[in-house]
Amino acid sequence: MEAGPSAALTEAELERLFVRMEKPLYNVIYRWVWSREEARDITQEAFLRLWKMRARVDLTRVEPLLYRIAINLASNRRRAKKLWRWLSLDTIADRPTATDEGAALLDRERDRMIAEAIDGLPEKLRRVVTLAELSGMSYQEIGAALSIPAGTVGSRRNKALELLKEKLEPYVEAEDAVG
Amino acid sequence: MPLDERDLFRKLDPGPGGLGSLRQKIRDAERSRREVRRITALAIAPLAAGMAVASVLTVTSLEDRSPKRRWGEVANPALIRFGLAPSPREAVTILPNARGDVAALRVGSGDGVAFYWVASRSASGAPDGEE
Numbered sequence: 001m002e003a004g005p006s007a008a009l010t011e012a013e014l015e016r017l018f019v020r021m022e023k024p025l026y027n028v029i030y031r032w033v034w035s036r037e038e039a040r041d042i043t044q045e046a047f048l049r050l051w052k053m054r055a056r057v058d059l060t061r062v063e064p065l066l067y068r069i070a071i072n073l074a075s076n077r078r079r080a081k082k083l084w085r086w087l088s089l090d091t092i093a094d095r096p097t098a099t100d101e102g103a104a105l106l107d108r109e110r111d112r113m114i115a116e117a118i119d120g121l122p123e124k125l126r127r128v129v130t131l132a133e134l135s136g137m138s139y140q141e142i143g144a145a146l147s148i149p150a151g152t153v154g155s156r157r158n159k160a161l162e163l164l165k166e167k168l169e170p171y172v173e174a175e176d177a178v179g
Numbered sequence: 180m181p182l183d184e185r186d187l188f189r190k191l192d193p194g195p196g197g198l199g200s201l202r203q204k205i206r207d208a209e210r211s212r213r214e215v216r217r218i219t220a221l222a223i224a225p226l227a228a229g230m231a232v233a234s235v236l237t238v239t240s241l242e243d244r245s246p247k248r249r250w251g252e253v254a255n256p257a258l259i260r261f262g263l264a265p266s267p268r269e270a271v272t273i274l275p276n277a278r279g280d281v282a283a284l285r286v287g288s289g290d291g292v293a294f295y296w297v298a299s300r301s302a303s304g305a306p307d308g309e310e
Contacts, residue, residue: 011205014205015198015201015202018197018198018201019198022193022197022198023190023192023193026191026193027188027190027191030191031188036191036193036194039193040193040194040197043193043197044197044200044201044204047201048201048204048205048208051205051208052208110186114186114187130188133187133188134188134190164187168187
């Protein structure tokens with residue numbers, strides 16, 4: 001993600017980027033933190049970080065960079081929450097609850113099951129599948145964001161979807177609903 | 180409670196106001212950065228001044244201890260004694276009962292008193308002793 005100084009990011013460019021990428025980025029992050037409030041907060045933080053490093057940003061590779069920043073932030077936040085929960089012996093889950101605004105869109109129980117299934121994936125599979133399903137980026141771009149080859153993106157995505165299918169199969173209406 | 184495949188990665192809406200909030204955060208970040216720079220400058224300026232004063236004092240103190248300072252503007256008497264440096268420019272005659280001609284070197288002064296290094300001269304003019 002190194003960039004030449006000739007491709008500095010302007011504020012107008014950042015705003016255009018935000019308008020285009022806020023929603024997919026938010027959706028990816030939501031699958032990490034399972035809180036609309038936190039997902040919104042991390043989305044903003046990712047753009048702010050990008051702005052702070054604007055002098056080094058290559059506009060041709062800005063999307064993978066932004067996703068990388070966002071996923072790292074989300075992953076760190078998730079780890080911190082787990083640690084905090086462990087330290088405080090707090091058993092309240094960070095997954096969608098009735099008070100979470102996101103749960104209003106989906107059925108509460110269904111949302112909880114999906115969250116559990118996605119959370120149960122190994123982190124490297126979760127990184128790939130959330131980006132592949134929600135970012136709209138190509139395998140090549142996802143590979144750039146995660147520093148892995150495009151072929152690995154494809155195989156990890158398939159593996160993740162297989163695991164999700166196994167976990168959710170009893171609840172899926174269609175035979176080939178997932179994957 | 181059956182699942183639909185579209186539920187798995189259903190697209191959620193982040194809600195309004197995101198761009199305005201980002202603009203505000205950028206402004207806040209810029210303001211905070213300027214503030215940090217200002218505070219750093221204010222903190223560093225007295226520190227730098229103090230260091231400058233300390234370094235001047237140190238250099239002055241070292242000069243006070245230097246041979247040049249102690250022996251005046253001429254070479255060390257030991258060098259003069261062995262003919263390795265020219266004789267002192269400042270010559271004085273000491274008490275009438277002193278031996279021969281003498282040359283003296285001011286080696287320091289203070290509070291109305293001057294200190295000289297005194298060398299006895301042989302007939303050839305070369306220093307051969309001291310008092």
